[in-house]
Amino acid sequence: xxxxxxxxxxxxxxxxxxxxxxxxxxxxxxxxxxxxxxxxxxxxxxxxxxxxxxxxxxxxxxxxxxxxxxxxxxxxxxxxxxxxxxxxxxxxxxxxxxxxxxxxxxxxxxxxxxxxxxxxxxxxxxxxxxxxxxxxxxxxxxxxxxxxxxxxxxxxxxxxxxxxxxxxxxxxxxxxxxxxxxxxxxxxxxxxxxxxxxxxxxxxxxxxxxxxxxxxxxxxxxxxxxxxxxxxxxxxxxxxxxxxxxxxxxxxxxxxxxxxxxxxxxxxxxxxxxxxxxxxxxxxxxxxxxxxxxxxxxxxxxxxxxxxxxxxxxxxxxxxxxxxxxxxxxxxxxxxxxxxxxxxxxxxxxxxxxxxxxxxxxxxxxxxxxxxxxxxxxxxxxxxxxxxxxxxxxxxxxxxxxxxxxxxxxxxxxxxxxxxxxxxxxxxxxxxxxxxxxxxxxx
Numbered sequence: 001x002x003x004x005x006x007x008x009x010x011x012x013x014x015x016x017x018x019x020x021x022x023x024x025x026x027x028x029x030x031x032x033x034x035x036x037x038x039x040x041x042x043x044x045x046x047x048x049x050x051x052x053x054x055x056x057x058x059x060x061x062x063x064x065x066x067x068x069x070x071x072x073x074x075x076x077x078x079x080x081x082x083x084x085x086x087x088x089x090x091x092x093x094x095x096x097x098x099x100x101x102x103x104x105x106x107x108x109x110x111x112x113x114x115x116x117x118x119x120x121x122x123x124x125x126x127x128x129x130x131x132x133x134x135x136x137x138x139x140x141x142x143x144x145x146x147x148x149x150x151x152x153x154x155x156x157x158x159x160x161x162x163x164x165x166x167x168x169x170x171x172x173x174x175x176x177x178x179x180x181x182x183x184x185x186x187x188x189x190x191x192x193x194x195x196x197x198x199x200x201x202x203x204x205x206x207x208x209x210x211x212x213x214x215x216x217x218x219x220x221x222x223x224x225x226x227x228x229x230x231x232x233x234x235x236x237x238x239x240x241x242x243x244x245x246x247x248x249x250x251x252x253x254x255x256x257x258x259x260x261x262x263x264x265x266x267x268x269x270x271x272x273x274x275x276x277x278x279x280x281x282x283x284x285x286x287x288x289x290x291x292x293x294x295x296x297x298x299x300x301x302x303x304x305x306x307x308x309x310x311x312x313x314x315x316x317x318x319x320x321x322x323x324x325x326x327x328x329x330x331x332x333x334x335x336x337x338x339x340x341x342x343x344x345x346x347x348x349x350x351x352x353x354x355x356x357x358x359x360x361x362x363x364x365x366x367x368x369x370x371x372x373x374x375x376x377x378x379x380x381x382x383x384x385x386x387x388x389x390x391x392x393x394x395x396x397x398x399x400x401x402x403x404x405x406x407x408x409x410x411x412x413x414x415x416x417x418x419x420x421x422x423x424x425x426x427x428x429x430x431x432x433x434x435x436x437x438x439x440x441x442x443x
Contacts, residue, residue, distance in 0.1 A: 006082055008032055008120060010113045012129035013040040013105070014401050015148045018371055020057040023077060023084050025150040030074065030082040032125075033062075034112035035089055036105050049350060050374045062086075090115045095141060106134050113143055130401035151372045152405040153414045159394070160417045162424035163200040163241060166191055174203055177210040182223030186214065189221050198251060198423035200224065200241040211237055213244060216420050231324040231331065232270035238427045239263055245423035246271035246389065249278070253379065255367070255413050255424045256391045259440060261432030264391040265365050266317045272361040272389075273321065273335065273344075279361040279385070282338070284314045284346045286365035287374075311346045314365060349374075352381065359385035367409040368392035369399045375408035 007029040015022050016037065023031045044055035065084070067075025074085030092103075093114045100107050109127070117125040127138045127145040138145035153159055169191055176184050186192065192201060197216035203209060211224040224244045226234055234240040238258075245254050246268060256264040272282045318335060325331040338344035349364065364370075364378060367390035375390070382388055392409045404410060416422040430437040 006030055007124040007126055008116065010034065010087075010109070010116060010125060010127045011037060012109055012127065012131060012134060013037045014130045015128050016041065016058045017044060017051050017054045018130055018148060018401060019151065019373065020054045020061065022058075022148065022150070023061070024081070026082060028080060028082050031077075031084040032074075032112075032116060033069075033084065033086050034109045035086060036108040036112065038086065040105055050371065050377060054373070087112050087116060099141065100137070106131070106137070110134070110138060110141065110143070113138065114141060117143060130406075147406070149406070151411055153410045154405075156394075156404050156410075159410060159426075160196075160413050160424060161426040162198075163202065163238065163426065164192075165202040165204065167204050169203045169205045171205050171208055174205055174208045174210050177203070177212060177221070177223040182212075182225070183218070184212075184221045186219045186221060192221060195221070196418040197420045198245060200244075200425060202237050211240055213241065217250075229267075229270040229274040230321060232266060232321060234267075235263070235431045236429050238425055238429060239267060239431070241425045242267050242427065243271060245425065247275060248423070250421065251423045252382070252387055252421045253416065253419075254387070254389045254422070255409065255416075256389065256427060257394055257409060257413065257424070258427030259393050259395070259430065261430040261436045261440065262427035263431050264427055265314065265363070266320060268363045268389045268391055269314075269317050270321055272363060273338075275361065276338070276343070278359075279387070280359040281342070282344045282361045282363070283352070283357070284311075284344070284363045284365065285349045285352055286311065286314065287349045287367075287369045311348070314346050349378070352378065355381055356383050357381045357386045358383035360387075362386060362388045364388065364390045366392050366398075367412075368394050368397050368407045369402070370408035371399075371402065372406075372408045372411040375412050 009026050009029055010032045011022065041055045041059060044052055045059060046052060062069065065075045069075045069084060069086045071085070074083035076083050089108060089112060093111050096107060096111050096114060113125060113127045124144065127135070127143055128148050129135050129145060130148055135145040135147070173189065173191065186195060192214070195214035197214065199214045201212045201214070201221065203212060212221040213224050215222050224240050226240050227243055227247065229243055229247065234243055242256055245251050256268060258264050269284070276282060322332040322335055335344065367375065379388060390409055390412060394404050394407060394410050397403060397407055399407070413424050417424070430440055
C-alpha cells in the first residue's frame, strides 16, 4: 500500500456477504479488511443459504492468495490492481469512545477505519458498507463512507420499462396491424426507433390505436391481442403485454415490476395455469424476508405452519382465480387437484436451492428482496423446458441492505434488456380497487 494516489477501501461484512468477489472490483485501489469482519464471517460460513455461500467463497478466495495479507504491504490482487490487507484491531479511539459507549462489531470496524485514516495520511481511506446507519456514523466521525455500487443500476429513471407509447402514427400504418396477420416489418415502421427484443409499443393516432411487440427473430412488429388466461382477462395495455410474454413459449425469462395492485402475481399465476400441460410442475416461491431469515425456526408449528404467513399472498391470488372461474367449476376444482398432487406447489425459495428445474413454470414473487447473486443462483437452476417469472416492486424493499438500484430485480432487468429470450413489462395502472388506487395516490 504505497501509491499515494491510490485510495484505501475498508470493507464492512455486509459487502462481502453481498458479493464474495468484491475485493476484485476496486481497480488500482487497495482494500483493507478489519479482523472483526473475518470474525463475523466465521458466524456465517455454515449453512445452505446464499449468505453462507458468500462467506465461505470469500474466505476461500482470501486463503488462495499467495502473499501475506497480514503484512503492512498486503497481498497484490493482480496486474493493474491494488492490494488486499487484513487489519488487526488497535486501541479504541478516544473519538469513538466519546461518541459510542457500546463495543459492537460495527464500532470496531469504525475504529479500524479511524486508525487507518490517521496512519495513512494523506491517502484517502473510505469505509464501504451497505448499512446506511453505519455510513452515517462514519460520516459523523469525519470519515468518508459509501455504498458498494458495482452491481447497482445507474439510475432508477433510466430503468427499462419494456414499453413505449408513440403518438401521432398515421392511420394507414395503424390499419396495417389489423391486416395480414398483424405483422409489420420493422423497416416499414420507421416511427419505432431502435426497438429492443420483445419491447412493447402502444401506437396511437387520435381514436385509433394498436398494441405491438417487437419480434427480433423476424425483425417485425407483431400486434398484441387481448387474451384471457384461466378466467383472467387483461384490463389495460400493460397487462395485455404481460400475458403475451407469459404465454410465449420462446420467452424463457419474464420480469413483471409494478406497485401493489397492478396484477403482477395474478397474471403470472393465470398464465401458468393456462399453460399447465406444457410443464411438469408449477412452482410458486417467494423469499422469506430476508431470504436468510434465522428467526423462522422459532415460530410455532411445523414447516407448513411456519411458512403460511409468508406464503399467504400467493394463496390469495389462487383464491382470486378460483372465484373468477367459479368455485364449483371444473377449472376451480382442477386447482385443488393440482395442489393435492403437487403439480402446483407453493414453497419458500430456500427450498429450491440445489435443485435442477426441468420443465417447470417457476414464479418468484417479491423478487426485489433478492440480491443480484441470489437471482443468478435461481436462474442457473433452470433446465430444459423451464420458464422463470420474477415479479416485484423495486420501490418496496424489506431487505435492509438493498435499495431500488441494487436489488436483484432491478439488476436483472438492466442486464437482460434486449435478450431474445427475455421480456419485461412495468405495470403502472392499479386494478385492485378504486380504494387501493386512491390510497396509492394520496397516502
